[in-house]
Amino acid sequence: MSDYLLQQLANGLILGSMYALVAIGFSMIYGIVRLINFAHGDIAMIGAFTALAALMAADLPIIVVVLAVLLVGAAVGLAIEAVAFRPLRGAPQVNGFITSLAVSVLIQNTGILVLTAEPRSVAFPAFLSQPIAGLPITVDLVDVLIVVLAIVLMAALGAIVNRTRLGMAMRATAENLDVARLMGINVNRAIMAAFAIGSALAGMAGLMWGARYGQIDPMMGFLPGLKAFVAAVIGGVGSIPGAMLGGYLLGLAEVLFVGLLPPEYAGFRDAFVFGTLILVLLVLPNGLLGRAAEDRA
Template structure:
């Protein structure tokens, strides 16, 4: 394998990691409350702004910034759930979907009013820009941290869902809300937890996004949010492993389309990506790792 291909694979892996983090939270919320949450990407934006405008600006070290950002993401998502989605839990699915679009636009516009739509330059503290040689390819310290942090987060999440009481309660709620409630599971608390975990991951993705690209603005969450939706659908909505896989595939596909095809096709990247989405859905209607659809009330 040439160094060039390896380099592009690394590029895809790093981009895919960030998509995967957002997609997993997105999918988790969907699996439990059947809500397509378009405001999920905006939680990543809030995470990025709190990272850079509050924590990094206050001169905190990275090992404080990361947990603080996780906490902000979790809190924001849980508050949104409590204020907006909980009151209409019994409403049809489409209400939640439309509401999430509304919440997304609201967050973006409040962001523009408070912070202006001008992108601002940001920097993570520390020597994260250092380049390392990896079999002829180039990786920065931040790239390694992004990939590692994503893998650790996914691992912890899997253990959490499989092993802990709350995780088991989540899976039960995801199977059937009414039955879980009848079995004595505090459904509201479980749903709040799902939003909080998803929000924390989105916040972390926002931190990585801002740290890697160095520019943040109030609309920055929209595209990653949309990509997370695509990734979750490719992987099979509701499947956490599927969402992660979808995120990595999407990141890899975007990089490879620009990197490998003749340059005149590069501008059709998004067309290729969405074409891929349609193709996956035609061949495997439940996504790569999704379970066959079963109608639920």
């Protein structure tokens, strides 16, 4: 395999890690409340600015920054659930979609108001941008950490969902809310857990985005958020493994599209992403790992 292709695959893996982390939250939240949280990408933006603030103001060690971003992401997710989703439980789905779009616009514009729309550079500790020596391709330490951390977080998520009492309660609530209540499950707590976990992962993706690309701004969550949503749909929305798979496939496809086709097509990368979505849904209407469509009023 040529070094060039290898480099593209590495880049795709890194981008895919971030898409996957955001896509998981879309799927978890959809799975449990049957609503898409369109403000989910903006939580990544908040995570990126949390990292910036923690690094600038306090010069905290990177591990503390990571924990702070996870906590702030979870807190923002819980706040969105309490303010925008809980009051609408039982209302038609469309109301929830529109409300979450409004929350997204609100977060972005508050960000512009407070932080200005000017992109800012995030100064992560210098050792993170050291290239890994002895490889035929250019990979920095931060890139390796992004991929490793994403895998660790996904493994932890899998353990929580499949092996704990809380995870069992979340799966049961996602499948049948009323019967979950008959079992004694506090469904509000299960729903809050899904929002908190999914949003913490999105915040983490925002930190990674800032660490890899160096610049962040209040609108940065919108397009990657939309693409992560596409990844979740490709994987089969509601399925956590599907979201992971969709995230990596989309990251790889996007990078390979830009890297392998003549440069004049590079401007079409977003069109390519959404074109892929249409193609996948034409063949597999429920996504790669999704279940047959269901409707829960």
